[in-house]
Amino acid sequence: MTEPQHPFDSAIALTDQQGSYHGHTSAHYGNMVGPFGGITAATLLQAVLQHPLRLGDPVSLTVNFAAPIADGPFIINARPARTNRSTQHWLIELSQQEQIAATATAVFAVRRETWSATELECPAAPPAETLEAFPRGRGLPAWTNSYELRFVEGGFSALSGAQSNARDDSSSSLQWVRDEPPRPLDFPALAAICDIFFPRIFVRRKQFVPAGTVSLTIYFHADQTALFTQGDQPVLGHARALRYNAGYFDQVAEIWSTNGELLATTSQIVYFKG
Amino acid sequence: MTEPQHPFDSAIALTDQQGSYHGHTSAHYGNMVGPFGGITAATLLQAVLQHPLRLGDPVSLTVNFAAPIADGPFIINARPARTNRSTQHWLIELSQQEQIAATATAVFAVRRETWSATELECPAAPPAETLEAFPRGRGLPAWTNSYELRFVEGGFSALSGAQSNARDDSSSSLQWVRDEPPRPLDFPALAAICDIFFPRIFVRRKQFVPAGTVSLTIYFHADQTALFTQGDQPVLGHARALRYNAGYFDQVAEIWSTNGELLATTSQIVYFKG
Numbered sequence: 001m002t003e004p005q006h007p008f009d010s011a012i013a014l015t016d017q018q019g020s021y022h023g024h025t026s027a028h029y030g031n032m033v034g035p036f037g038g039i040t041a042a043t044l045l046q047a048v049l050q051h052p053l054r055l056g057d058p059v060s061l062t063v064n065f066a067a068p069i070a071d072g073p074f075i076i077n078a079r080p081a082r083t084n085r086s087t088q089h090w091l092i093e094l095s096q097q098e099q100i101a102a103t104a105t106a107v108f109a110v111r112r113e114t115w116s117a118t119e120l121e122c123p124a125a126p127p128a129e130t131l132e133a134f135p136r137g138r139g140l141p142a143w144t145n146s147y148e149l150r151f152v153e154g155g156f157s158a159l160s161g162a163q164s165n166a167r168d169d170s171s172s173s174l175q176w177v178r179d180e181p182p183r184p185l186d187f188p189a190l191a192a193i194c195d196i197f198f199p200r201i202f203v204r205r206k207q208f209v210p211a212g213t214v215s216l217t218i219y220f221h222a223d224q225t226a227l228f229t230q231g232d233q234p235v236l237g238h239a240r241a242l243r244y245n246a247g248y249f250d251q252v253a254e255i256w257s258t259n260g261e262l263l264a265t266t267s268q269i270v271y272f273k274g
Numbered sequence: 275m276t277e278p279q280h281p282f283d284s285a286i287a288l289t290d291q292q293g294s295y296h297g298h299t300s301a302h303y304g305n306m307v308g309p310f311g312g313i314t315a316a317t318l319l320q321a322v323l324q325h326p327l328r329l330g331d332p333v334s335l336t337v338n339f340a341a342p343i344a345d346g347p348f349i350i351n352a353r354p355a356r357t358n359r360s361t362q363h364w365l366i367e368l369s370q371q372e373q374i375a376a377t378a379t380a381v382f383a384v385r386r387e388t389w390s391a392t393e394l395e396c397p398a399a400p401p402a403e404t405l406e407a408f409p410r411g412r413g414l415p416a417w418t419n420s421y422e423l424r425f426v427e428g429g430f431s432a433l434s435g436a437q438s439n440a441r442d443d444s445s446s447s448l449q450w451v452r453d454e455p456p457r458p459l460d461f462p463a464l465a466a467i468c469d470i471f472f473p474r475i476f477v478r479r480k481q482f483v484p485a486g487t488v489s490l491t492i493y494f495h496a497d498q499t500a501l502f503t504q505g506d507q508p509v510l511g512h513a514r515a516l517r518y519n520a521g522y523f524d525q526v527a528e529i530w531s532t533n534g535e536l537l538a539t540t541s542q543i544v545y546f547k548g
Contacts, residue, residue, distance in 0.1 A: 059522055060489040060543045062336040064379050066356035066363040081367070081374045082340035087488065087545070089340040091365070091377060093355070100355045103365060103379055105338050107488050107543070111520035115548060117478070119444060120516045171393060204391070214361065214381050215334040217491045219524040219543045221517045242394045242528070243495045243536045246385035248333055250493045250539050252526065254516070262517045265524050267541050269334045269381070269493045271361070274389060 036143035038195030042188035182232035200241035310417035312469030445474035456506035474515035
């Protein structure tokens with residue numbers, strides 16, 4: 001008997017047809033309109049990861065959400081724009097009905113041991129298992145059921161019934177996250193988790209506001225050893241907004257391993273209404 | 275008599291030849307190898323700004339420095355990947371000798387008044403005119419002479435003779451910046467200033483280390499009014515690194531107006547050796 005495939009792996013699965021990758025949106029990762037942005041980011045990264053010309057591991061990924069992605073099939077084209085000795089630059093496009101719905105660029109590199117240091121301090125947080133899991137299935141989009149979220153601060157209470165402890169002048173959220181069901185962390189899963197945070201304006205204004213990410217950037221600090229060490233334990237995510245103005249706000253966030261290693265840093269700019 | 279053109283405007287000047295933009299590197303913005311990354315970012319943005327199909331103002335820009343740019347001519351191709359009612363997504367490539375040397379994506383939008391707030395606090399700094407200007411022309415690359423820098427903290431002392439007041443465990447720099455000679459702020463100038471900070475590893479390790487930005491992302495909060503209000507006064511930049519690991523570190527930074535308005539937030543991932 002074979003294990004049934006994890007829904008995450010099914011969601012990012014791509015088949016190569018004459019140099020284009022064909023995929024399909026997954027009901028497990030549905031958002032209010034189209035798929036959860038994190039699963040799109042993971043799928044675009046996956047296109048490079050499984051490409052025969054790929055060199056090394058991901059260093060950075062920027063995804064631009066150009067239009068809503070409709071539930072159904074899509075095509076991804078990925079091409080190396082430039083390959084150097086140890087770095088490689090990629091251009092990636094996701095299309096539906098011959099229209100571009102998302103674009104991305106990625107930098108991959110063969111990484112080597114160097115001097116290292118982490119300047120940012122890992123925020124203090126009680127262990128995940130001591131915190132209540134965010135209630136699932138209460139009218140929130142499907143993708144939230146594909147994660148287990150445990151909030152230290154800045155939960156979003158409007159629909160969930162969970163207690164909000166966000167300050168009135170802050171959108172900061174600190175939360176444990178893991179795939180549900182649990183799944184060992186890899187680069188696509190880490191990319192998806194970088195988009196796990198509810199739009200900061202929900203937390204700040206304590207209400208739903210129409211909002212959607214237009215551009216997402218991820219810097220990968222984790223190497224294969226860090227991912228292996230992490231396994232399927234929860235990671236700690238910390239997100240906050242910097243400025244909301246004229247229809248857009250930016251969010252910065254960090255993803256820390258269970259034992260306090262900085263795995264990824266990420267930023268995004270988000271459209272909002274009202 | 276006409277005013278001579280500001281060196282910044284000459285550096286980002288592009289001429290349209292059958293749908294491709296032709297430009298040339300500028301000696302005023304030379305770096306150790308090729309041009310200052312900020313001037314490349316500004317030039318890629320300029321290609322969209324002067325494009326006949328352009329909609330609205332810049333919201334985000336990601337530039338990937340795929341290979342060193344040689345001193346000399348280059349060609350930029352910019353195309354709208356998707357145009358919606360109020361947003362537009364761009365793909366931009368810079369080539370030399372028919373090889374891609376830089377790629378970029380940009381989001382432009384027609385922005386509207388909305389609820390607004392700034393969560394990040396503007397760092398306290400003495401007025402620019404009370405601080406000594408960073409000494410120019412001491413063996414530093416040409417581009418540093420095209421800016422006036424006044425450090426509040428985290429200056430880089432190795433070559434300049436200026437006093438370093440960076441802490442040993444921090445790469446944080448807080449500095450006033452303006453174009454030299456002064457020039458009213460606009461979107462390309464703001465994009466360039468987002469890359470003004472010396473590589474954080476110079477500040478942290480108090481020494482030169484081979485280093486180069488591989489990917490730079492900018493979120494624009496400023497609108498035309500904010501730019502007009504700023505004029506040619508110095509802006510306040512605050513930069514720091516989060517993690518250095520396996521040949522790459524990330525830097526986050528904010529650019530504040532003279533009167534404390536958040537104009538842009540930016541991040542980059544930088545290759546380093548040793």
